[in-house]
Amino acid sequence: MALVVTSAYLASRLLRIEHGYWAPMTSAMVMRPDFAQTFSRGVARVAGTAAGVLVSTAVVQLFDPGDWVLAVLAVSCMGLAYLTMRTGYAVMTVAISSYVVFLLGLQPGDPVRLAVDRVSMTLLGGFVALAAYALFPTWQxxxxxxxxxxxxxxxxxxxxxxxxxxxxxxxxxxxxxxxxxxxxxxxxxxxxxxxxxxxxxxxxxxxxxxxxxxxxxxxxxxxxxxxxxxxxxxxxxxxxxxxxxxxxxxxxxxxxxxxxxxxxxxxxxxxxxxxxxxxxxxxxxxxxxxxxxxxxxxxxxxxxxxxxxxxxxxxxxxxxxxxxxxxxxxxxxxxx
The missing domain is CATH 1.20.58 (Methane Monooxygenase Hydroxylase; Chain G, domain 1)
Incomplete structure (x- = not known):
């Protein structure tokens, strides 16, 4: 686990992305002791993040909501994440990714760039986790x-x-x-x-x-x-x-x-x-x-x-x- 997280962090640093910590965080959340959970969580993490980022970015770009609306959307997404924590990892990932985009939308910056960073770092973290399991498998x-x-x-x-x-x-x-x-x-x-x-x-x-x-x-x-x-x-x-x-x-x-x-x-x-x-x-x-x-x-x-x-x-x-x-x-x- 420590080696995988460190590798993901170093890879994100080499890419010089502002929110590079998303990559090691993804690796830590995806890694599990067995192949089935690692693979399923990796796919759910990548797909959920991509879907959440795309939907939330589209909402921010098309409707240009105000700060209060963004705050309500962020809190709603976090509530949905807590509700689905034990029932659906993919849905929880969609909610968390949307929460991050809405929360960062309260700050000045380009939401599209944030969305690209989020998706790319999630892909990087998931790839590092799955590659580590492929190189050092612990088959049940x-x-x-x-x-x-x-x-x-x-x-x-x-x-x-x-x-x-x-x-x-x-x-x-x-x-x-x-x-x-x-x-x-x-x-x-x-x-x-x-x-x-x-x-x-x-x-x-x-x-x-x-x-x-x-x-x-x-x-x-x-x-x-x-x-x-x-x-x-x-x-x-x-x-x-x-x-x-x-x-x-x-x-x-x-x-x-x-x-x-x-x-x-x-x-x-x-x-x-x-x-x-x-x-x-x-x-x-x-x-x-x-x-x-x-x-x-x-x-x-x-x-x-x-x-x-x-x-x-x-x-x-x-x-x-x-x-x-x-x-x-x-x-x-x-x-x-």
Whole structure:
């Protein structure tokens, strides 16, 4: 941001335009962390500025309004800008540009020259911002594996907290651990979906920016993590009361699950295979222990929920599994 604003300011100084500060101001207002917002705001800024300047300059030139009329028009445009601040960036830009022209019309000077300066500096600032993004892009597509890994790790912590509540109902885990973990996984999911929406409109291909996962693998992995979330929500909905006896081994399995999903998140981030073999063995042993206990609703719910969780993790394991590259045939020597 600092480099872009400085570049726009230096470029305006080289052009020796009186209101050169409009260029860095435009660059600062256009720049955003992702391509979609930067491009859309840049286009809206340039188009809105041009439209506002042309209309307001035409009003000043054709009708020659007095100072009081110009003041009323300027205040009205600023009011419109505040009203559309959160609903329409292009309309807000039209209003601000008109406000500037009407306000400067109260001073002596050529309004046409001011209009030309305003439009040219807006074009310069928008061009510098878009050029900087083209030279140093921060594509959201390349960050999709990172967002997916964060969501997976938070989903594992959420599931571990729920199993911990089954293993120690009297410990107050529902408010102390489960609720914060649920908020974390919701935030991670929303950030991942927001990054995915931004990546959809970027002019780059998924395979060019993401070496760790193909787009098909990413979609399947996203579906598997979503299934893990839903299974955990179902388990949370049946949490036992604080006076209920604990489910043996639930807390220990939750710890195993949290560690396994953390390792899986790191593997997704690095483009490696995900392996839940150790967790699968731990689940099999724990399930056999629960099967030997007397039938109880708590036990049945825990076993069914754990099986659903393991099914989701198995789907994730299959989704991100790297395919072996076909072996290249060895060259046959000439004359054979």
């Amino acid at each position: 597509t390349a960050r999709l594996p990172e967002r997916l890994a964060e969501w997976l790790a938070s989903a594992g912590r959420y599931a571990a907290a729920v199993f911990g509540a089954y293993g120690d109902p009297a410990g107050g885990h529902a408010e102390k651990d489960v609720r914060p973990a649920l908020l974390d996984v919701r935030e991670a999911r929303s950030e991942m979906l927001a990054a995915l929406d931004r990546a959809e409109v970027e002019p780059v291909r998924h395979d060019e920016q993401v070496r760790e996962l193909t787009r098909k693998q990413f979609d399947k992995a996203r579906s598997a993590v979503g299934m893990l979330d839903r299974c955990t929500v179902l388990l949370e909905a049946h949490l036992p009361p604080e006076d209920a006896p604990p489910v043996p081994g639930a807390a220990a399995f939750g710890e195993e699950l949290r560690d396994a999903t953390a390792l899986a998140a790191a593997a997704v981030l690095l483009g490696q295979d995900v392996d839940f073999a150790l967790l699968r063995d731990a689940h099999r042993t724990w399930d056999h222990q629960l099967a030997a206990l007397p039938r109880d609703d708590r036990i049945d719910v825990t076993r069914a929920g754990a099986r659903l969780v393991m099914q989701a993790l198995t789907e994730l394991e299959r989704a991100v599994r790297t395919r072996p590259q076909p072996a290249r045939p060895e060259p046959v020597p000439l004359g054979v």
